[in-house]
Amino acid sequence: MKNYINKYIFRGLIAGAVLLGSSCTDYLELEPVSTITTAGFWVNEDNANGALQGMYVRFRDQAAYNLFILGEARSETLSYGLQASEGRERYFENSLDPNFSGPNWLRLYTVIHDANLILKYVPDIAFAREQDKNKMLGEAYAMRAFLYFTMAKTWGAVPLVTDPTEGYDAESTFRSRTGVDEIFAQIKSDIDRALELLPADTMGSGRAVWSAPAVNTLKGDVYLWTGKVLDGGGADFQTALTALNEVAGLPELGLMENYDDIFRYDQKGNQEVLFAVRFLDLESGTNYNNELYIRDDQIPSGTPDDIRETIGAGGGLNRWAPSPLLREAFEENDQRKDASFVSIFLNSGDGAEEHYASVVRKYRGFVDLSGRRFIDDIVVYRFAEVLLLMAEAKNALGQDPSAEINQIRLRAYGDQFSAFEYSDSGQEANDEAILQERMLELAFEGKRWFDLVRFDKAFERVPSLQSRSNERHLLLWPISLGTISLNSKIEQNPGYGN
Numbered sequence: 001m002k003n004y005i006n007k008y009i010f011r012g013l014i015a016g017a018v019l020l021g022s023s024c025t026d027y028l029e030l031e032p033v034s035t036i037t038t039a040g041f042w043v044n045e046d047n048a049n050g051a052l053q054g055m056y057v058r059f060r061d062q063a064a065y066n067l068f069i070l071g072e073a074r075s076e077t078l079s080y081g082l083q084a085s086e087g088r089e090r091y092f093e094n095s096l097d098p099n100f101s102g103p104n105w106l107r108l109y110t111v112i113h114d115a116n117l118i119l120k121y122v123p124d125i126a127f128a129r130e131q132d133k134n135k136m137l138g139e140a141y142a143m144r145a146f147l148y149f150t151m152a153k154t155w156g157a158v159p160l161v162t163d164p165t166e167g168y169d170a171e172s173t174f175r176s177r178t179g180v181d182e183i184f185a186q187i188k189s190d191i192d193r194a195l196e197l198l199p200a201d202t203m204g205s206g207r208a209v210w211s212a213p214a215v216n217t218l219k220g221d222v223y224l225w226t227g228k229v230l231d232g233g234g235a236d237f238q239t240a241l242t243a244l245n246e247v248a249g250l251p252e253l254g255l256m257e258n259y260d261d262i263f264r265y266d267q268k269g270n271q272e273v274l275f276a277v278r279f280l281d282l283e284s285g286t287n288y289n290n291e292l293y294i295r296d297d298q299i300p301s302g303t304p305d306d307i308r309e310t311i312g313a314g315g316g317l318n319r320w321a322p323s324p325l326l327r328e329a330f331e332e333n334d335q336r337k338d339a340s341f342v343s344i345f346l347n348s349g350d351g352a353e354e355h356y357a358s359v360v361r362k363y364r365g366f367v368d369l370s371g372r373r374f375i376d377d378i379v380v381y382r383f384a385e386v387l388l389l390m391a392e393a394k395n396a397l398g399q400d401p402s403a404e405i406n407q408i409r410l411r412a413y414g415d416q417f418s419a420f421e422y423s424d425s426g427q428e429a430n431d432e433a434i435l436q437e438r439m440l441e442l443a444f445e446g447k448r449w450f451d452l453v454r455f456d457k458a459f460e461r462v463p464s465l466q467s468r469s470n471e472r473h474l475l476l477w478p479i480s481l482g483t484i485s486l487n488s489k490i491e492q493n494p495g496y497g498n
Contacts, residue, residue, distance in 0.1 A: 042121035055114035063277040063378045066103040068288045071446030076462045077326045081318035094464040101480040115140040116164040138197030142210035145190035152183045176489040207269040214275035217381040219243040220389045241393035253383045260339035276377035286374040290316035292360035315372025321358045400424040
């Protein structure tokens with residue numbers, strides 16, 4: 001995969017510069033693009049591969065920080081760190097407003113624009129092998145589906161753009177928000193097209209590109225969302241379970257025995273990964289764990305030797321950290337705990353220990369002469385989540401989800417599993433168990449906020465929301481004032497003012 005990316009990454013970036021220019025702003029404003037330049041670029045398979053890699057590079061830019069913020073920052077798993085938070089508390093305190101609205105949709109639309117260009121021009125390019133063309137188109141459909149899914153979960157209605165914007169006029173520049181039902185119809189259509197085009201049961205190169213198994217996992221995720229949040233009901237739950245069953249039986253997929261190995265730099269593309277965003281030395285910047293680790297000079301002298309050894313060389317800034325609620329949710333004999341974070345407790349002087357800091361280890365990277373490098377792959381979907389999504393779909397259909405829950409717990413507790421074996425306890429209790437297991441299994445992977453919304457538990461689980469159950473508008477994010485002020489067709493989400 002590295003050679004493949006190195007071959008095309010420069011071409012992909014040049015393609016982006018030529019074809020995008022200032023392709024998107026908060027309100028989808030596009031600079032004029034020469035149609036001669038565009039026509040001159042899309043002429044052969046090599047150009048198309050460069051454009052495809054450019055799409056993944058720009059997607060990596062979003063996975064580095066923004067997808068984590070959108071997917072987890074507002075949940076109960078994060079709290080204050082040692083460093084100045086620089087506004088990050090606005091997420092887990094749920095005090096966002098149009099002035100501080102978090103990541104906007106600008107760069108997500110840039111990646112959608114990449115996908116739209118591929119879907120428009122690649123069908124007319126001659127490829128040496130037709131299956132390679134189909135695979136490229138399938139990846140573009142999958143990417144567009146995933147990004148619209150992310151945006152619809154975040155903001156609800158968003159502008160639906162399925163053709164590349166290559167001119168500069170009012171019609172293409174100013175887009176109104178499209179209703180959520182229509183957005184999800186497009187997402188589901190794109191998923192179906194991706195599955196028609198991608199080779200079935202074949203993992204993508206290095207498991208760092210979209211593949212049919214990854215898209216079927218996305219399909220399960222999407223249909224569980226529409227089944228619960230949009231009242232799709234039993235039909236959607238069954239569609240989700242069918243798609244996930246397609247993935248569960250693949251022999252090349254399975255749980256890693258050592259939970260920590262899933263995320264390590266030297267274990268990229270392991271058997272548990274379905275789709276991850278590739279970060280490589282000398283090829284990419286850092287990822288969000290850079291803001292969840294700890295500097296060497298902030299590790300106090302009284303830190304126990306075993307904890308100091310676990311942390312190793314410091315790096316990054318501890319701007320936010322695991323919340324007390326999350327830290328206390330783990331059993332001591334759960335191997336996921338030490339793989340996810342480590343805490344420093346110091347003697348308070350009266351024999352008691354006080355919590356000093358917690359450090360997220362899941363994407364801790366590696367250490368070389370230049371220091372700690374936070375460039376582990378960011379996992380989008382992995383086999384453990386397939387099992388948990390299956391458990392969720394089964395339970396929604398009135399079936400027993402315990403087999404899938406127990407596969408996760410067996411890996412987590414090992415020899416102590418018998419004390420944690422789960423038995424079917426009815427739909428409500430099963431949902432509680434699945435939601436709890438998702439928190440433990442997927443902590444710091446950018447999933448938790450969306451889980452809470454899907455299970456309708458945000459106002460119950462998030463401390464900053466527990467007295468605000470009448471503020472249902474908070475389930476959606478505000479749209480930035482910059483977006484609205486530049487496009488009169490964009491209206492603010494209800495509850496956030498004008």
